[in-house]
Amino acid sequence: METVTISADQSSADAVRRVPEFPALVVVWSRDEPERIGEVLLTDPAREPDGGWIFGRGEGPGEASEERLALIRQRPGSNQVTGALTSSRISRVQLRIRASQADSLTIENLGRRTLEIDGRVATRPVPVRVGAVVELRGELVLLVAQRPAELPVIELPEQLLPSFGRADAFGMVGESPPAWALRGQIWFAAQRDVHVLVGGPSGVGKELVAQAVHALSGRARQALVSRNAATFPEGLIDAELFGNIRDYPNPGMPARTGLIGAAHDGSLFLDEIGELSHELQAHLLRVLDRGEYQRLGDARAQRADLRLIAATNRRFNQLKHDFAARFRLQIAVPGLPERREDIALLIVELLRRLASDDASAARRLFGGRDPAHAFPAIESSLIRDLIGRSYKTHVRELDGLLWTALMRSAVEGRSQLDLDPAAAATVEPTPAPIARVDHASLTAAQISAALEQAGGVRERAWRLLGLRNRFQLLRLIKKHKLDQPDGS
Incomplete structure (x- = not known):
């Protein structure tokens, strides 16, 4: 498998390079050494010894270190070896691990600690695929996940570089490739004064992304004005957004600045923007183009210098096409x-x-x-x-x-x-696979059907379609404009 790394300006074909991915083992629980959570055993097939990898406690006499897997803290551009496990309840030669295929590992128990794969005792070599849970009973739990030999180098500010395994300055947690890719997108967007659309399922942290984009931008000294678009009172949305002059629409009404005016020189964050009708989304087009708007009752146009950061749990192509097109940058937050x-x-x-x-x-x-x-x-x-x-x-x-x-x-x-x-009991269901076809012949309807069946989760959708990796799916989505506004 492979990931695609793109340089910061994303403007040159030479900026794209391909980095192989392979199944690796990530620590998700340790009885004696919980600080190991997030560390990874990189089972790089290109470096696998003839007899397979050995994993266990420490290093025994006469054991060649090049045959032993070391736990690593993997971060963009660096792999820090953290040393051997210390638990005496894990054998020095506990597991033999082989990269049996491009998308799976074979694990054999050689030590005294019982090996379980997805809750079942394994007494012989067992093939495992991405998503499998590997446990040395009562001592260590590992998750099979796709990893590259090294995460791509990305330049990030210190606010997005927390201590290993900890939350960054904005409360985001994660050491996985998708987590680091998200931080890279946030930093890229923060440095460019354009409108940003943040997408992703409910509960993934889209508001944290919006706060980070604003806080890391040149507008950070000014306010981030936030509002959930789904809470606008019916019939009063224009008044909420644009404000009104004094005595309008009724005598005695005070003048109101509105959200647009309040965000002047700063950023306006509108959550659940997809809940606005297409007609109401159209009311924001002039603001997005030129910062121009009119308070209710005012014959004069006002101007506001602001950046709009909007979030939605809907697919981007469900927004009004010319509204979505105003957002130069779109960030998809992984579930x-x-x-x-x-x-x-x-x-x-x-x-x-x-x-x-x-x-x-x-x-x-x-x-x-x-x-x-x-x-x-x-x-x-x-x-x-x-x-x-x-x-x-x-x-x-x-x-x-x-x-x-x-x-x-x-x-x-x-x-x-x-x-x-x-x-x-609410476990992740295994969806019925769609019949495999040549990826070049996949239609937009087939891809949309897979995305729907996978609940919008691309990591599941590419497997349903029988593709080699998620990046094949991303290229097909782009080819068929499934993540673009209709007609764009």
Whole structure:
């Protein structure tokens, strides 16, 4: 598989280079070393020894280091080796791992710790694909995920470069390739004074993206005026946006600046912009083109120097075509299915936030340690359940599940967090595959059908279509203009 890396100006064909991807193993839980969460075992087929890779605790006498997999903290442009595991309950020679095919690994247990693949004991070599959960029972949980040998180099400000596994300055968490790609898009957009459209499912953090784009831009010293477009009172949307002069429409009415005027020299963030009708979206066209608008009752045109950042959970081509075309940059925020290896890091961060304002939760989860620097006491079963779950509202839903698990733990006197059985049963469904065809012959209707069947999650849609990777799907979406406004 491959990813496509594009330079910051995205203007030259020479800027595109292809980076091979392969199945790797990402740490999502460790009993003794939770600071390892997010680290990765890179099983690069190009470097695989003849006898396969060996993974285990430390390095035994006479074992060639080049045959042993090392845990790595992978960040843009660098792979930092962090050293061997220390748990004495894991054998020095615990697993043999081979890259059996381009999209799978074969894992064989050689040590004393029981190996489980997706909850089943594995006593012989087992092929595993992306999404499989590999557990050394009670000690270590790994998730099979696609990774390149090295993440592309991207220039980022320090606000988007948190300590490993921690939230950045805007509250975004993730060490996966999609998480770093998102940070790169945010920084690219922030440096360019153009309107930005942010898309993605409900609950993925589109507002955090909008806040980051504004805070990192040249407008950061001015206000970010925010409003949920779905809350505009019926019939008063123009008044909310553009304001009104004094005594209009009724005597005694005070003059109102409106959201457009309030955002002058700064940014206006309109969430759920897709909830506005096409007719109402058209009211913003002159503002987007020239910053020009009229307050209600005013014969004179006003001008506002602002950047509009809009967000929607609808597909971009569902917006009015000439409205969407005014947004020079579009950022798609990935959902949890597209970055499952980040779920464990999100769990840790969300529990830290929860405990920071709740002394009882802090004692239960962190045993009196400072939540800002400690790791919560959680079992591997919780991680497995939450990684394998199907999400509708993503990070928001994950946060709610953790709150509910904490409540059950407190009420039932449990020492650990467990999901409600009904919630734990909501696992990610495996959709029925669409018949494989030559990708060049795929029609727009077939691609749209796959996207619909996958709930808009591209990571699932490309597999449904039988494509080699998600970037083939992205090229087909661009070719058929499925992410562009109709008629553009």
